[in-house]
Amino acid sequence: MSSDDGVGDVTEFAALLTELKGRTERSYGSLARRLGMNTSTLHRYCAGEAVPQDFAPVERLAEFCGATPEERLELHRRWLRAVAARQRPRGAGTGTGTGTAATENPETSETSSETPETPETPELDKKQLPHRRWPRQRRTTVLVGVACALLATLGTLSALPGGGHPTVSDDAARSAGSSGGPSGTTAPLPSPTPTASTAASRTPGAASTSPGSGPGSAPGRTSPSANAAPGGGKASAPATGVPLAWTADSQVWALGCGHDYVIGKPPAQVPPPPAEQDAGLWASAQGAVHGRETNVEISVQGRSSTAVVLTALRVRVVGRAAPASGTAYAMDQGCGGSLSKRYFAVDLDKDRPVAHSVAGNDSGTPIPAVSLPYRVSSEDPEVLLVTARTESCDCNWYLELDWSSQGRAGTVRIDDHGHPFRTSSIKGLPRYWYGTDNGERKWVPATG
Numbered sequence: 001m002s003s004d005d006g007v008g009d010v011t012e013f014a015a016l017l018t019e020l021k022g023r024t025e026r027s028y029g030s031l032a033r034r035l036g037m038n039t040s041t042l043h044r045y046c047a048g049e050a051v052p053q054d055f056a057p058v059e060r061l062a063e064f065c066g067a068t069p070e071e072r073l074e075l076h077r078r079w080l081r082a083v084a085a086r087q088r089p090r091g092a093g094t095g096t097g098t099g100t101a102a103t104e105n106p107e108t109s110e111t112s113s114e115t116p117e118t119p120e121t122p123e124l125d126k127k128q129l130p131h132r133r134w135p136r137q138r139r140t141t142v143l144v145g146v147a148c149a150l151l152a153t154l155g156t157l158s159a160l161p162g163g164g165h166p167t168v169s170d171d172a173a174r175s176a177g178s179s180g181g182p183s184g185t186t187a188p189l190p191s192p193t194p195t196a197s198t199a200a201s202r203t204p205g206a207a208s209t210s211p212g213s214g215p216g217s218a219p220g221r222t223s224p225s226a227n228a229a230p231g232g233g234k235a236s237a238p239a240t241g242v243p244l245a246w247t248a249d250s251q252v253w254a255l256g257c258g259h260d261y262v263i264g265k266p267p268a269q270v271p272p273p274p275a276e277q278d279a280g281l282w283a284s285a286q287g288a289v290h291g292r293e294t295n296v297e298i299s300v301q302g303r304s305s306t307a308v309v310l311t312a313l314r315v316r317v318v319g320r321a322a323p324a325s326g327t328a329y330a331m332d333q334g335c336g337g338s339l340s341k342r343y344f345a346v347d348l349d350k351d352r353p354v355a356h357s358v359a360g361n362d363s364g365t366p367i368p369a370v371s372l373p374y375r376v377s378s379e380d381p382e383v384l385l386v387t388a389r390t391e392s393c394d395c396n397w398y399l400e401l402d403w404s405s406q407g408r409a410g411t412v413r414i415d416d417h418g419h420p421f422r423t424s425s426i427k428g429l430p431r432y433w434y435g436t437d438n439g440e441r442k443w444v445p446a447t448g
Contacts, residue, residue: 006085013082014048016075017058020065021046035060036256038277051082054247056299056383064362073379243405244308244376245301248414250421251279252295252385255340257332260291260431262424264326267443273331273434291328291426293389295343298414300401301381310374311409312402313384315346315353318420319396328426330433330446342367343385348395348423355386355399391427396420 032039044050062072253259263286274282302308342360360367376382398415432443
């Protein structure tokens with residue numbers, strides 16, 4: 001696959017994004033605010049200068065622009081090809097690209113070592129896969145020839161009278177000639193050095209994980225693909241794996257601009273508020289806790305075209321304490337808009353919180369609430385927004401999402417990098433926002 005083909009995949013994806021944006025007759029800034037995105041990020045996507053690694057922002061754009069189901073499917077296919085094109089230069093044309101491909105794409109790291117193709121994602125360009133098949137076949141042929149020559153030599157030496165060389169039994173010879181290595185081909189040579197190198201070259205690289213936890217983790221997203229969830233969804237055992245993948249972003253602000261953090265520092269020691277996309281790093285550096293509410297955006301997608309039904313969403317509160325001390329810092333001076341997303345509302349002050357589905361609104365046009373059960377697949381992903389609030393506690397909590405598919409059922413835990421989400425009340429705390437005081441930009445007491 002040439003680099004021109006990769007550029008073409010990214011260009012086609014960007015062209016469809018630009019076409020959908022054109023229907024809204026909005027500027028990049030206006031549309032970005034509606035979608036909760038940064039203006040420059042949206043422009044880079046539409047210009048083909050960047051490809052989102054997560055489908056969630058693309059799905060939000062398609063929904064807001066009124067894309068048809070067929071257009072959403074085509075958009076998802078083009079996104080997959082564009083992501084593959086951006087990753088291709090790192091692994092294309094190398095004989096030992098297995099570890100690289102697995103690190104770049106956790107889905108491919110779960111495939112069997114005997115199968116170089118990726119049956120879970122049929123949309124990916126298959127032209128890049130033969131680069132890994134032919135070297136493996138040549139290596140297998142060489143190993144077979146060397147093993148046979150070695151066995152013949154050992155047999156000749158054992159037949160020499162008084163040679164003093166140890167003999168090789170028939171059972172051992174048969175075992176050496178018929179047993180398979182990790183890829184089911186031939187046994188490795190007796191020398192430990194080629195065995196170790198062969199095993200290392202055929203062992204898929206482990207998927208990378210994002211360190212950190214809590215609301216300040218950068219960039220505030222978690223994923224079972226990176227955290228080795230039970231079952232894992234390996235291609236070698238699809239009947240026992242989790243048939244869906246998900247990501248969770250807890251650094252989502254209301255309308256893309258409104259959010260409070262509780263920080264145990266005076267205003268003079270707190271830097272100016274960040275852009276929403278940089279909130280994870282900023283909050284982590286300040287030791288910030290979500291104030292009053294936490295918005296968690298969950299992107300759910302099936303691992304194949306087989307439908308997965310999301311049957312229930314539950315809330316688990318694992319700890320309640322007195323509200324955190326400190327100062328509340330508002331990321332805005334009040335922001336409003338005509339678009340409110342549909343979401344699941346959670347009252348953490350209840351003894352047994354329940355996720356209630358709430359409808360959205362777009363300039364007076366209702367957006368129907370999400371109704372469970374809800375079906376997803378690799379071709380039909382869904383983004384769920386959960387808004388959890390408290391007025392009386394410092395609460396630690398996580399979510400449980402029940403699923404069923406092809407007669408099987410299970411539950412996935414949705415949390416913040418293996419730790420519960422944390423939300424603390426700001427009632428009674430001093431509250432500041434970033435404004436102008438005597439011509440100087442700084443944190444000033446909030447009014448209203």
